[in-house]
Amino acid sequence: MYCPQCRAEYREGFSECSDCHVPLLSGAPPPDPFDPNMELVIVLETNDQVQLAMVKGLLEDAGIPFYLLGRITTLIQDVDPMLHKWIQVQVPRDREAEARELIESLTAAEPSPEVDES
Ligand SMILES: [Zn+2]
Structure with missing residues (x-):
């Protein structure tokens, strides 16, 4: 489970991001197109x-x-x-x-x- 907004990962059982208050999506967050280490x-x-x-x-x-x-x-x-x-x-x-x-x-x-x- 992960938050589509802040990309925080949650364990099963959670249904809403505690920070953003948006419904969580199942699975792992998609790779961030903006890699912070990218040059x-x-x-x-x-x-x-x-x-x-x-x-x-x-x-x-x-x-x-x-x-x-x-x-x-x-x-x-x-x-x-x-x-x-x-x-x-x-x-x-x-x-x-x-x-x-x-x-x-x-x-x-x-x-x-x-x-x-x-
Ligand atoms: Zn969030």
């Missing part, structure tokens, strides 16, 4: 929510597991009352090449801001 690499760091959403979509479509780590930059706080939140996208090392290719295809499609209009 992760940062493939993108952005504060562009639109870009982030597109990258997430691409990774999801490709079936690449990823972590998002956010950190708030406060350096510009005096100038801008809005905190800029930078998000780091991390993927397992063995999917790095795949993820980078997807991200590159995305960023390459963006119009260059330095287009010569003459």
Whole structure:
């Protein structure tokens, strides 16, 4: 028996997780797709929510597991009352090449801001 929410294992006879108060499922918990010992690499760091959403979509479509780590930059706080939140996208090392290719295809499609209009 195990809790589908926190993945704690229970002996037979229990029917509800004492922490999450959800019904337990029978059997052993499925393997966690996110192995805490898995080596992760940062493939993108952005504060562009639109870009982030597109990258997430691409990774999801490709079936690449990823972590998002956010950190708030406060350096510009005096100038801008809005905190800029930078998000780091991390993927397992063995999917790095795949993820980078997807991200590159995305960023390459963006119009260059330095287009010569003459
Ligand atoms: Zn639980």
